[in-house]
Amino acid sequence: MDIPYTTDVRPDTGLTNPKLGMWLFLASEVMLFGSFFSSYALLRVGAASWPDQSAVLSVPLAALNTAVLLASSVTIALAWRAARQGDRAAYRGLMAATIALGIVFLGVKGSEYADKLSQGLAPSTDVFLGLYYTMTGLHALHIAAGLAVNAYLIGPGARMWQAQHARFANRVELAALYWHFVDVIWICIFAVFYLL
Amino acid sequence: MTPDPITKLMLDILRMPPAASAHAADVDQLMVLVHWLMAILFTGWSIFFVYVLVRFRRGAHPVADPRGVRGRWSTFVEGGVLVAEVILLAFFSIPAWSSRVDAFPSAQQSTVVRVVAEQFAWNVHYPGADGAFGRTDVTFLSATNPLGLDRSDPAARDDVTTINRLNLPMGRPVIVYLSTKDMVHSFTLPQMRVKQDAVPGTVQPVWFTPTRTGEWEIACSQLCGLGHYRMRGFYSVQTREDFASWLAAETAALAPR
Amino acid sequence: MFLKHFFSTDHKVIGLLYAFTALFFLLVGFFLIVILRWQLAYPGQPVPVVGPLLGDANAPGGIILPEFYNQLGAMHGTIMVFLGVVPLAVGAFGNYLVPLQIGAPDMAFPRLNLGSYWFYLAGGVVMLSSFFVPGGAANNGWTSYPPLSDLSPTSGQTWWLVGMLCIILSSLLGSINIITTIVQLRAPGMTWFRMPFLVWAQFVTAFLLLLAFPALQAAAILQGMDRVAGTSFFLPSGLVVSGRPLDVSGGGNALLWQHLFWFLAHPEVYVLILPAMGIVAEIIANNTRKPLWGYRLMVYSLFVLGVLSFLVWAHHMFLTGMGTAISAFFQATTMIISIPSVVILTSLILSLWGGSIRFTTPMLFALAFLPMFGMGGLTGLPLGLATTDIPLHDTTYVVGHFHYVVAPGTIFALFAGIYYWFPRITGRMMNDTLGRMHFVGSLVSMNAIFMPMFVQGLAGVNRRLWDGGMEYAHAQGVLSLNVHMSIGAFALAFFQIFFIVNLFASLKQGRVASANPWDATTLEWSEDTASPRVYRDPYDYSPPGAPRDFVPQYVARVVSSGPAEG
Numbered sequence A: 001m002d003i004p005y006t007t008d009v010r011p012d013t014g015l016t017n018p019k020l021g022m023w024l025f026l027a028s029e030v031m032l033f034g035s036f037f038s039s040y041a042l043l044r045v046g047a048a049s050w051p052d053q054s055a056v057l058s059v060p061l062a063a064l065n066t067a068v069l070l071a072s073s074v075t076i077a078l079a080w081r082a083a084r085q086g087d088r089a090a091y092r093g094l095m096a097a098t099i100a101l102g103i104v105f106l107g108v109k110g111s112e113y114a115d116k117l118s119q120g121l122a123p124s125t126d127v128f129l130g131l132y133y134t135m136t137g138l139h140a141l142h143i144a145a146g147l148a149v150n151a152y153l154i155g156p157g158a159r160m161w162q163a164q165h166a167r168f169a170n171r172v173e174l175a176a177l178y179w180h181f182v183d184v185i186w187i188c189i190f191a192v193f194y195l196l
Numbered sequence B: 001m002t003p004d005p006i007t008k009l010m011l012d013i014l015r016m017p018p019a020a021s022a023h024a025a026d027v028d029q030l031m032v033l034v035h036w037l038m039a040i041l042f043t044g045w046s047i048f049f050v051y052v053l054v055r056f057r058r059g060a061h062p063v064a065d066p067r068g069v070r071g072r073w074s075t076f077v078e079g080g081v082l083v084a085e086v087i088l089l090a091f092f093s094i095p096a097w098s099s100r101v102d103a104f105p106s107a108q109q110s111t112v113v114r115v116v117a118e119q120f121a122w123n124v125h126y127p128g129a130d131g132a133f134g135r136t137d138v139t140f141l142s143a144t145n146p147l148g149l150d151r152s153d154p155a156a157r158d159d160v161t162t163i164n165r166l167n168l169p170m171g172r173p174v175i176v177y178l179s180t181k182d183m184v185h186s187f188t189l190p191q192m193r194v195k196q197d198a199v200p201g202t203v204q205p206v207w208f209t210p211t212r213t214g215e216w217e218i219a220c221s222q223l224c225g226l227g228h229y230r231m232r233g234f235y236s237v238q239t240r241e242d243f244a245s246w247l248a249a250e251t252a253a254l255a256p257r
Numbered sequence C: 001m002f003l004k005h006f007f008s009t010d011h012k013v014i015g016l017l018y019a020f021t022a023l024f025f026l027l028v029g030f031f032l033i034v035i036l037r038w039q040l041a042y043p044g045q046p047v048p049v050v051g052p053l054l055g056d057a058n059a060p061g062g063i064i065l066p067e068f069y070n071q072l073g074a075m076h077g078t079i080m081v082f083l084g085v086v087p088l089a090v091g092a093f094g095n096y097l098v099p100l101q102i103g104a105p106d107m108a109f110p111r112l113n114l115g116s117y118w119f120y121l122a123g124g125v126v127m128l129s130s131f132f133v134p135g136g137a138a139n140n141g142w143t144s145y146p147p148l149s150d151l152s153p154t155s156g157q158t159w160w161l162v163g164m165l166c167i168i169l170s171s172l173l174g175s176i177n178i179i180t181t182i183v184q185l186r187a188p189g190m191t192w193f194r195m196p197f198l199v200w201a202q203f204v205t206a207f208l209l210l211l212a213f214p215a216l217q218a219a220a221i222l223q224g225m226d227r228v229a230g231t232s233f234f235l236p237s238g239l240v241v242s243g244r245p246l247d248v249s250g251g252g253n254a255l256l257w258q259h260l261f262w263f264l265a266h267p268e269v270y271v272l273i274l275p276a277m278g279i280v281a282e283i284i285a286n287n288t289r290k291p292l293w294g295y296r297l298m299v300y301s302l303f304v305l306g307v308l309s310f311l312v313w314a315h316h317m318f319l320t321g322m323g324t325a326i327s328a329f330f331q332a333t334t335m336i337i338s339i340p341s342v343v344i345l346t347s348l349i350l351s352l353w354g355g356s357i358r359f360t361t362p363m364l365f366a367l368a369f370l371p372m373f374g375m376g377g378l379t380g381l382p383l384g385l386a387t388t389d390i391p392l393h394d395t396t397y398v399v400g401h402f403h404y405v406v407a408p409g410t411i412f413a414l415f416a417g418i419y420y421w422f423p424r425i426t427g428r429m430m431n432d433t434l435g436r437m438h439f440v441g442s443l444v445s446m447n448a449i450f451m452p453m454f455v456q457g458l459a460g461v462n463r464r465l466w467d468g469g470m471e472y473a474h475a476q477g478v479l480s481l482n483v484h485m486s487i488g489a490f491a492l493a494f495f496q497i498f499f500i501v502n503l504f505a506s507l508k509q510g511r512v513a514s515a516n517p518w519d520a521t522t523l524e525w526s527e528d529t530a531s532p533r534v535y536r537d538p539y540d541y542s543p544p545g546a547p548r549d550f551v552p553q554y555v556a557r558v559v560s561s562g563p564a565e566g
């Protein structure tokens, strides 16, 4: 039996199933990161002392990473447009760019971690660093998951391009939605960990 | 002060430990009221329930009437429950709670004592005659000095410490500064209607006024490890004279050291 | 091939997988508590029969050690809640019935649905395996309060965290599926207010799971970091454990865990009850032969419950040192949230008025649910008032309170559901005589177990005590009740034999049932499932002028003569 509304919109709700599913998933993710940010707030408010965050962490590197992620949000949005319009070459290029930018992000993040660890700044050093590693680590995992999805959509997943084009474009849209979300989370992390 | 018969009836049904502190009456009164509310609601619903089951069983009522109950009295019952709950909350629970956590008596008029919980014992620390607690620090911790009291601190000279033994004078407010060395414990004096979690990293003040002498037990109410069940201490409420002489004897025992 | 079912994406098959796995875990959770109840009744005496099987590390000579007692309690709570009741109520009943009742071809995401089951199974396997690691399973209460759980020497606590993460992923996938299915895949004509109440209950439940579980996910990750990476999120500075200063950086907050945990766990208790209410509502409408009274009001109440359940969590934390303002807020929300429950329950009792009540086996369980939930719900009130919570907190009164809602409450509703939908699933009826014996025996023994807990709790006996309170003077007067309660628990175990025998025997030998043996109106009983269409409200029982006392939702017009079925 076929499930209706996987590709086309259900008239009275104005949604496709995957789109609704993605929004629900993101709602849950908001609660997840919301819990972490609340924990951060509670721990920081209750702390006897708190390090000067921007002195411990590298603001320029994080700013660079913010720029990288923002750029990748643009490229994935454009990739979605290209996919919708059926421009396969542009889609490939833009999606590849998105992936490349994601990898750059993870690379910068990794070098930041390595740098900190080499200075003896580990998760166990203090609560601030613990939160830093946990939350940015979780965020990095989200990026990695997004990269896997994007790679699938440029690789084996792209076989749908011909046969089920609308469905494929929808998938790209969802991947983009997720990617934007991860981007927004990063901006919150950047603000809270590096700037505040 | 003898409770009215209706209160007394419910108190007899509930059979709580004997109440021996000034605020216990407030707690017990609310306990009685809320249980009366529960009993009335439950009985009312149950009577209706049984009546309906009998009257509308298939044998007696073979054809159902799809319209069901008419009238608005269910709304009145539900509204009534809400009103009753709001009254209990606003006129009993919140004021009683507020007097527990906001209206602390002054330290001069009270017996002040520190209680430090650990797996699985209650360490008690009296400030002694000078009314000041001596310095404590982890470096002084030892099996004989579980509080880590620095006896070289002048304020500590006359400090009395005990393990699992809390003596209190009757008729005077008591302020307990509760803390813990390791896990979450919960400091429970059933007859005082006192229970307070000891939260690591914080000091929780608790106050109450014992009104009867007696010899009872301190219980731990929060799971704190394999010895939780035996984390029992003793406390006694004594006349002021008895308490003073006990404290004097304890202080005297300190002198040679 | 038996194994192929484990790869089916059919919601009915997945529902059944859920059902059997969850029943298995209910049995495990029950087994653990029966052993625990032995210890409470006869502290320090060797457990008969199974004692030697418990292992020397846990129970040398069959005598339960305090460490093992704590494992039993913590794992009973965890297994019952997360691996037993919720998977049965949501995973099994939700999966099996929601698509059928709204006329959907399947769940919206069949493969995610299967994934959800696998994660659940993985979580269950991890939890069970943890009994066999050195030091044993988690033993810090199902609440896992740090620092105790952070510092717990057994790696079982880490396994517990991993198991919880699997379960959380499972419920995330499951709840997305249920919500999407209900929003998107309702059959033509199935408008929102034609949905059976059970579907509404599952809908709200799914939102609770979706939005509350992430808090525990975060908490579990933080605790995992504390245990594995040496952070101290939940460890304040200056802790001294066993006489030695703890070697961590400190600076954490022990209450943070409690906030995160209860932010999940309070909504979670409504996850335990809402599907149960849904099942009971279906069965009451069917067996009174009349529509539910106040159906719309009940639906609105569900939503009020759902929203408010995110605002009451700190009523589990009144005694952690709370000021007047905050405690007043949480007391007020707690009192207010009791009202929608009262509305739903009152509507259910009023639904009986004017009915033609058939006392079928499922109906017996559904009816018993009402006063039993009433008992549990009402005893929530003194706990919800902070002042009366002072003497009651963490006593057996609390244990009595929530068992009345979850055991003779939810578990009875689940039994009712199994008896009721068994013929839909297997085409056969379950045996009535065995069912009635199971009912009477369970009702009596449940009350025998849980009623004395109120008495003990009011006397001040604490929960989670290895020796059942034997040390304490104030417990002496009520100590003998421990034996009575345990005998009740053994009797309860005995009466479950009727159920298990009935369940398996009826699969093969049950009386063959017609497609719609209960003369029900909702879509799952329709013979023709190809492309259902809905024409009417869910409980069109005994409509005036109809030839029979029910008109199913899939019937277009009431024909005044001849059978109404289309």
Ligand code: HEA
Pocket: B042, B045, B046, B049, C143, C269, C270, C272, C273, C315, C316, C334, C335, C337, C338, C339, C341, C342, C343, C345, C346, C349, C370, C371, C373, C374, C375, C376, C377, C378, C380, C381, C383, C384, C385, C389, C392, C393, C394, C398, C401, C402, C405, C406
């Ligand atoms: C399904 C689960 C469930 C449900 C529905 C509830 C419902 C309620 N609970 Fe309970 N609760 C738990 C599960 C549940 N609880 C658990 C598991 C714990 C302990 C966790 C732990 O510490 O381990 C707990 C603990 C707990 C506490 C903490 C106690 C403490 O630790 O000190 C509090 C305090 O406010 C509380 C309050 C309430 C209230 C006010 C309700 C209200 O919503 C109840 C409203 C209902 C009514 C008022 C009844 C209406 C009934 C009728 C109308 C029917 C009558 C019918 C007939 C007689 C025929 N609960």
Ligand code: HEA
Pocket: C020, C023, C024, C026, C027, C030, C033, C036, C037, C073, C074, C076, C077, C078, C080, C081, C085, C140, C141, C142, C143, C272, C399, C403, C406, C407, C408, C411, C449, C463, C464, C465, C489, C492, C496, C499, C500, C503
């Ligand atoms: C949904 C939740 C749930 C359920 C249903 C139950 C059910 C039961 N619980 Fe439990 N319990 C908890 C949740 C639950 N409990 C929690 C959260 C705690 C706190 C833990 C802690 O301290 O941290 C607790 C603690 C707890 C204690 C206190 C322990 C202590 O303080 O030290 C006790 C003591 O008697 C107890 C007893 C029982 C009993 C006798 C049942 C009975 O009602 C059991 C009934 C079970 C059945 C009737 C099983 C039916 C299933 C079948 C028959 C299977 C058939 C199988 C197949 C066909 C394959 N429970």
Ligand code: CUA
Pocket: B117, B118, B119, B120, B184, B185, B186, B220, B221, B222, B223, B224, B225, B227, B228, B229, B231
């Ligand atoms: Cu200390 Cu329990």
Ligand SMILES: [Cu+2]
Pocket: C265, C266, C269, C312, C313, C315, C316
């Ligand atoms: Cu709650």
